[in-house]
Amino acid sequence: MARALEPQEGGRLVTATMPLKIVRPSRSAARGSGEGRWRLLLAAVVLAILLVWEAAVSWLQLVPAVFLPPPTAVAASFVELVVRPDFWSAFGYSLGNLAIGVVLAVVIGVVVGLAVGWFPVLRFTVAPFLWLLYSTPKVALAPLIILILGLGAASQIALVLLLAVFPIMLNTMEGALTVNKSLVNAGRVFGANGIALGVKVLLPGTLPFSLVGIQRGAALGFTGQVLGEFLGGAGGLGHLLERAAFDFQMDDAIAMVIVMVIIANLTLTVIGLLRKRFAPWHDDRATVKAG
Amino acid sequence: MPDSAETAAAPLIEVRGVTVRYDIARTGTSLTAVEGVDLDIAEGEFVTVLGPSGCGKTTVMNVIAGLVKPTEGSVTVDGRTVTGPGPDRAVVFQDYALLPWRSVFDNVRFGLEMQQSLNSGDWRERVQNAIELVGLAGFEQSYPRELSGGMQQRVGLARAIVAEPRILLMDEPLGAVDALTREVMRDEIEKLITATGKTVIFITHSIEEAILLGDRIVVFKSHPGAILEEITVDLPRPRSERGAQSDPRYLELRDHLWDVLQNEATAASRGGKGS
Numbered sequence: 001m002a003r004a005l006e007p008q009e010g011g012r013l014v015t016a017t018m019p020l021k022i023v024r025p026s027r028s029a030a031r032g033s034g035e036g037r038w039r040l041l042l043a044a045v046v047l048a049i050l051l052v053w054e055a056a057v058s059w060l061q062l063v064p065a066v067f068l069p070p071p072t073a074v075a076a077s078f079v080e081l082v083v084r085p086d087f088w089s090a091f092g093y094s095l096g097n098l099a100i101g102v103v104l105a106v107v108i109g110v111v112v113g114l115a116v117g118w119f120p121v122l123r124f125t126v127a128p129f130l131w132l133l134y135s136t137p138k139v140a141l142a143p144l145i146i147l148i149l150g151l152g153a154a155s156q157i158a159l160v161l162l163l164a165v166f167p168i169m170l171n172t173m174e175g176a177l178t179v180n181k182s183l184v185n186a187g188r189v190f191g192a193n194g195i196a197l198g199v200k201v202l203l204p205g206t207l208p209f210s211l212v213g214i215q216r217g218a219a220l221g222f223t224g225q226v227l228g229e230f231l232g233g234a235g236g237l238g239h240l241l242e243r244a245a246f247d248f249q250m251d252d253a254i255a256m257v258i259v260m261v262i263i264a265n266l267t268l269t270v271i272g273l274l275r276k277r278f279a280p281w282h283d284d285r286a287t288v289k290a291g
Numbered sequence: 292m293p294d295s296a297e298t299a300a301a302p303l304i305e306v307r308g309v310t311v312r313y314d315i316a317r318t319g320t321s322l323t324a325v326e327g328v329d330l331d332i333a334e335g336e337f338v339t340v341l342g343p344s345g346c347g348k349t350t351v352m353n354v355i356a357g358l359v360k361p362t363e364g365s366v367t368v369d370g371r372t373v374t375g376p377g378p379d380r381a382v383v384f385q386d387y388a389l390l391p392w393r394s395v396f397d398n399v400r401f402g403l404e405m406q407q408s409l410n411s412g413d414w415r416e417r418v419q420n421a422i423e424l425v426g427l428a429g430f431e432q433s434y435p436r437e438l439s440g441g442m443q444q445r446v447g448l449a450r451a452i453v454a455e456p457r458i459l460l461m462d463e464p465l466g467a468v469d470a471l472t473r474e475v476m477r478d479e480i481e482k483l484i485t486a487t488g489k490t491v492i493f494i495t496h497s498i499e500e501a502i503l504l505g506d507r508i509v510v511f512k513s514h515p516g517a518i519l520e521e522i523t524v525d526l527p528r529p530r531s532e533r534g535a536q537s538d539p540r541y542l543e544l545r546d547h548l549w550d551v552l553q554n555e556a557t558a559a560s561r562g563g564k565g566s
Contacts, residue, residue, distance in 0.1 A: 185358050186388035189376045190450070191405030200401075204392045281391040281436055 069251035077251040078258060086240075093235040095263070097153055098225045101160025102218050108161075109168030109217065110210050114202060116169075117176025127173065134166040138224075142231055156228030156236070164221035168213040175209025176202060208279040215271040222264050237263075301370065302331035303490050304355060304458065308364035311350050324350045325516035328364070330509065334457070337484060337491045339505030341498065341548065343556060347516020348494050352460050355492065356382050368458065378406050381451035385463040387443040389435040395422065395446050396431040402450040421453040424483065441472035448480070452487075459484065461493045465500065477503060478531030485528055498548045502541060503530045510548065512555045520551060 050071045056062045057070040065073070081087050116122045116130065142159060149155035179202055187193075187201035229238025237260060244252035309328040312321045325347035332338050340348045353359040355366050357376040366373040368380065381402065389398050399418045422431060425445040435443050444464055451459055464480075465473045481504055484491055495501050501508045505524050512519040524544065526535055535541055 180386075180388070182384050182386050182388040183390060185353075186382070186384060186390075186401075188358060189356055189380070189382045190402050190454075191376065191378060193375075196405065200405075201390065204390070207392075279392070281434055 066248065067250060069254065073251040074254045074258070077249075078255040081252065081255050081259070090235055090237050090240050091259075093153075094225055094229065094237040097156045097228075097236070098160055098218075098222055101157045101225070102164050102214070102221050104157070104161050105164035105168055105217055105221065106210075106214055109165045109213065110172050110203075113169040113172025113210070113213075114176050114198065114206060117173040117206070118198070118202060123173075123177075130166065130169060130173070134170055138162045138166075139227060142227060146228075146231055151232035153233070156225055156233065159224035159228045160221040161224075163224035164217035167216040167220065168210060171213025171216075172206055172210045175206035178209075179205035208275065211271060211275040211279065215268055215275075218267045218271060219264055222260070222267065226260065303334040303336075303369055304330070304332040304492075305367045306330040306332075306351070306355065306364070307366070309351065309354055309361045309366065310363040311347070311354065311359060312362045323515035328516075328518055330518065332490060332492065334490055335488045337493065337504060337506045338509060339501040339507075340492060340494045340509045340511060341501040341552075342496065342511030342516070342519075343513055343552065343559075344496060346511040346513035348511045349462055350516065352382075352462055352492060352494055355458075356380055356460050358382075378454060379456055380458045380460060381454065381456040383444070383447050383451045383459065383461040383464045385466045387435070387440075387447045387467075389443055389446055389450075391435050394432050394434055395427060395438070398435065398446050399449045399453050402453040406454060417453055421449040424452070425449045426479075439472075441468045441476060444468055444476065448483075452483075452489075457490055459489050459491045461491065463494050463496065466496075478529075480504065481529055481531050498545055498552070499536075501548070502526070502544050503535060508548070510551055512559075514559055519555060522547075 053068075054070045054072060057065055057068055058072070069077075112130075116126050138159075141162065142155075145158050145162070146155045149158055183201055183205060184197070187197045192200050225236070226238035226241070229236035230242055233239070237256060241253055241256040241260075244250075244256060306328055310326050311324045313324060314321045328351055330338075330351075340351070342348045350359060354361050355368075355373065357373050357380070368377075390401060393401065396418060399421050400414070402421075403414055403417065419431075422428060425448050427442065427445050427449065430438065430442065435446065438446070444467075447464070461480075465476055468476060477500055480493075493500075493504055495504075502524055508522045508524060509518055510520040510522070511517065522544070526538060526540060530541075
């Protein structure tokens with residue numbers, strides 16, 4: 001019974017055409033050197049911008065340093081900032097709220113997105129409202145949320161959730177819609193239905209889409225957190241930024257903005273790594289084709 | 292109530308008056324994919340279903356698999372009416388339908404894991420046996436995207452046979468495989484299946500495949516899909532050797548099927564209902 005069907009030659013599989021070997025795409029390797037050159041160019045551009053900025057403010061004095069402090073002053077403020085203990089407590093506060101909001105958004109977004117994408121009834125009744133809410137400027141709801149939940153962490157988490165949940169939900173929904181029909185059929189043929197079909201076929205098939213949504217949602221959620229801090233409450237990076245601006249400490253303020261840019265990019269990178277880790281089989285071009 | 296002798300002689304699969312209609316929301320009309328299909332298949336029989344694309348042969352297979360509910364009529368397997376998929380029937384899909392996030396080993400395991408067969412202890416061995424049987428030993432940890440089309444379909448075949456179903460439903464399994472691999476795999480399928488004595492429904496639009504594999508050929512027509520003709524093939528097995536293809540009975544059968552399909556194609560285009 002357990003005889004191999006193939007003619008075997010020295011343990012190697014032989015087909016009618018030729019001995020088979022695993023072909024691994026070497027795209028990333030081929031791209032490596034080219035990408036390195038672009039990175040170098042990018043660094044040169046950044047350096048040039050900083051140089052022009054420094055020259056315009058410090059040497060030519062085209063702009064008063066009170067409004068636009070030169071890069072060297074910003075760098076000094078940045079170094080001062082990252083050794084202050086109140087900076088790190090603000091950092092922890094902001095990121096803590098962001099994390100709670102994003103996790104809530106992921107749970108709600110993925111569950112609702114899968115359900116709406118999967119059940120035609122929900123797709124035709126609920127989805128239009130989701131798109132409507134998605135296109136609503138949620139920032140406009142911030143005063144309302146603060147009125148209901150008060151100044152502080154609760155309303156900030158609510159803002160993060162509100163901004164982050166829709167990209168996650170709608171991407172998951174689109175993903176669930178495009179999951180290959182014959183994968184679902186295969187799942188059913190081999191005995192998966194209900195929850196098992198959702199967990200074994202639908203969820204992994206949708207995961208790459210959800211992760212794209214989570215990436216966008218987290219970036220938007222950070223905006224929500226900073227906005228919430230602007231509008232009220234104590235603590236948080238947004239609060240520190242606001243205070244620096246009020247005190248006319250422009251070098252501090254710009255350093256804060258740089259910190260926020262770094263945080264946002266780190267978040268994107270981490271989720272990008274998660275995408276590579278959990279969906280290495282996913283090819284964006286293949287997804288479009290599979291529809 | 293039939294007596295026991297009759298039950299024993301009854302066909303394994305009984306398709307009775309199966310009609311499938313789809314409503315087309317856009318035009319408010321309905322499309323009849325298949326109409327009034329009656330088919331009996333005995334245990335251990337290898338039936339090939341031949342017909343042009345879009346003739347509803349896949350729809351009939353999906354009804355037997357339990358994936359599509361018939362608008363009219365019914366299918367019984369071993370006397371029980373089919374209401375959904377079951378462990379007695381496995382499907383090999385034209386587009387392989389492998390889970391891209393699972394390795395070859397885990398894809399084949401999928402054929403077992405939903406049926407609580409993983410508790411039985413020897414499941415690793417069963418998965419490994421199925422993989423070796425289709426000639427994929429050494430590729431257990433590869434992912435579908437790393438394999439050629441032919442190899443992916445070997446995985447699909449291993450997944451279908453790993454739980455040892457009584458019935459194997461194959462929907463143009465070699466349709467997406469390149470021509471040379473196709474011939475090799477056709478011969479392998481003949482040897483593999485006839486050795487295990489499974490009941491097989493094999494859908495194809497290749498006349499050669501239909502003759503070389505089938506104990507019986509069911510020819511379909513389109514618009515709407517229905518059975519046109521049934522032919523018993525009494526060529527000796529194995530037929531995979533070149534010899535079969537120079538056998539006068541093979542040639543006669545091939546010419547006959549050509550005529551039937553050609554007449555059908557002409558009639559369909561003249562009827563103005565084509566495409």
